[in-house]
Amino acid sequence: MSAAAKPAPLLAGGKAFPVPRGMSLSHWLQGVRANPLLDKRTTETLPASADVVIIGSGLTGTLTAYELLTRPDPPKNVVVLEARELCSGATGRNAGHCKPDQYRGFAKYSKLFGKEQAKKLLAHEWETWEKLVAFVQREKVDCDLWVGDTLDVAMTDEAAAKNLAVYEDYKAYGGKVDHITYTSVAVEAEKVSRLKGAKAVWAWKASTLYPWKLVAHLMRICLAKGLNLQTWTPATSVTSSDGGHWAVNTARGSITTPTVVYATNAYTSGLIPSWASYIQPTAHMCNKVVPPRAFAGARALRNSYAVLADDGTFTINQRCTSDGTLLFGGDNPNQHWLKAYLAQDESGMRLFDDSLSDFEPVTQAVRDLATQSLEGWDEDIDSPGVGPVYAWSGIIGQSADGLPFIGPLPDHPGQWVAAGFHGHGMPHIFTCAPGLVTLMQGGTWADTGLPECLELTKERLAKIGETPDFNKPIV
Structure with a gap:
């Protein structure tokens, strides 16, 4: 890729969110340097419009796309924007552990959300692990699963x-x-x-696994179903557009869409500045x-x-x-x-x-x-x-409260969030991303089967307030 194709900074409330000049390469990224998905762009230019634009190509963004495209009545046009290489954020940089917490977080979660929600969270992590393992085994995914x-x-x-x-x-x-x-x-x-x-x-x-290869397997299925992947294309802002739609703006142009998914994890406030109070x-x-x-x-x-x-x-x-x-x-x-x-x-x-x-x-x-x-x-x-x-x-x-945010972005119809995994995403995402798609398709929170404390609501954001505590330990 030419120097001209390298990304511009993301913007966060007037501060730059620069893409580092020389990002470190994780063990996972080192092992796939010849994989053509790393810098794939399905089309030379960005489409002018899409039914859904997903920002982020880690496990959250890619699994969200997979769920949308493999369920009945899939959207016709789905675009995934990635600021750098495919899956080069948190999923591509973790230690490869999918370990469902089965007791240790009970004290922390009980204090924050009550014992019943804490119990549901631990059951949810076990279910997530089971679903990830079942998918990898059923689909024979080459990702070093143990x-x-x-x-x-x-x-x-x-x-x-x-x-x-x-x-x-x-x-x-x-x-x-x-x-x-x-x-x-x-x-x-x-x-x-x-x-x-x-x-x-x-x-x-x-379990342990090679998370980048799991994402690549999902992405290949999505591409075969018509997904448009655009790497090295950081979104710089999301603004209102005609007809109640949104414009997802990049240095390479803008995409108009009724539906935006922020699978941006740590970088969410780069596009929603107010979220600096909720995800750091x-x-x-x-x-x-x-x-x-x-x-x-x-x-x-x-x-x-x-x-x-x-x-x-x-x-x-x-x-x-x-x-x-x-x-x-x-x-x-x-x-x-x-x-x-x-x-x-x-x-x-x-x-x-x-x-x-x-x-x-x-x-x-x-x-x-x-x-x-x-x-x-x-x-x-x-x-x-x-x-x-x-x-x-x-x-x-x-x-800010130790758990990811899953659901619609308040007061922004058509915008959805799955982010803030607090260093513990692998035991959440394989149920949270499908749950998000259920909501996007008109389902209720009860239909997702997820613990109530994961739901993104105005009340949850208000409880966090103006003085968030980001120092909660990683489970």
């Missing part, structure tokens, strides 16, 4: 006690826990987890680690992880069905150094700059966990190509 036991491993007595209290509270309220195995004997916890010093382990089913972007790091001999071959890790410490949580995608690398994400104990770095920039531009790579304090926390807790890790750690070999940044769409 299904097996994910482990929550408490590494301190305090973390063990804290999480056990939440688990017991959820169980006492009637939460489903018969599919969870709990181990509190330290010797057994160490054996199950292979982590020295482990105090307790909770285990249940979850923030950079986050993931690390790619090549394991030494003690954790390779027959001795490779066979579980995915959330490693729970007093000062943070690691997640680990072990990729044991594919290349065997370990991908570390989550709320790493040294992410606070990254947050401090971001805060030093008074303009706020760093919050959505995903060109950052190899942020040393975060990488050091990964090294510390591996060397201190994984038996035998140090035996050949100095060998070339072993250990942390690369880290990349992604932009989390932090929600």
Whole structure:
């Protein structure tokens, strides 16, 4: 693609939302550099009009398009606009974990939305995971799917006690826990987890996968059904047009449409400036680690992880069905150094700059966990190509109340939002995007089957008010 085709900045309330000059390439984006979908434009010029314009080509935007085009009476013209490469936002930058929270978020969600909604949320995450796995298996999607036991491993007595209290509270309220195995004997916890010093382990089913390839599979189906994909085409604004329609404006022209879907996650306020009070972007790091001999071959890790410490949580995608690398994400104990770095920039531009790579304090926390807790890790750690070999940044769409917003944009008929996944999108999107399409087709919220606390309403926005709290932990 020529230099002239590179995108112009997005605008957010008078501030630029620049596309970084050299975005970092995640593990997923590195592995598909020759894929023609990366920079695909179905037509050389933008269509003047469309029945639906979806802004964003991650899992939310692409699955929304898929649902629209595969249900009865599909729209004739659907356009997906992507600011950069296909699926180069949050979906293409995560650690590849689809882990439905099955107890740990109960305390946080109960405080915010009440225990009944918290219980519904955990059931919703399990349903989402089941639907994602069923789709991948049924459609034989080539996306490195792994299904097996994910482990929550408490590494301190305090973390063990804290999480056990939440688990017991959820169980006492009637939460489903018969599919969870709990181990509190330290010797057994160490054996199950292979982590020295482990105090307790909770285990249940979850998955890891190659999320970009799942999106690509969905996108190919959509393209075969007539979808128009336009990469490297950032929307700069959405304005009113004739006949009650909307104009989606880009540097390459405008598209008139009655229906706009914001699948923009962290970048939503770039197009709806008032939403800076509801969704905030923030950079986050993931690390790619090549394991030494003690954790390779027959001795490779066979579980995915959330490693729970007093000062943070690691997640680990072990990729044991594919290349065997370990991908570390989550709320790493040294992410606070990254947050401090971001805060030093008074303009706020760093919050959505995903060109950052190899942020040393975060990488050091990964090294510390591996060397201190994984038996035998140090035996050949100095060998070339072993250990942390690369880290990349992604932009989390932090929600002001910790949950995504799904539904119509108030006072903007024909505009719809599915955004603000708070670093936990994979266990939401495979039901939230279909739910959004149900609403777009005239269904009620009850028809979506989604928990009520996910619905985008004026009342929910008013409750958040003028002083949002974006510091809620990622589950």
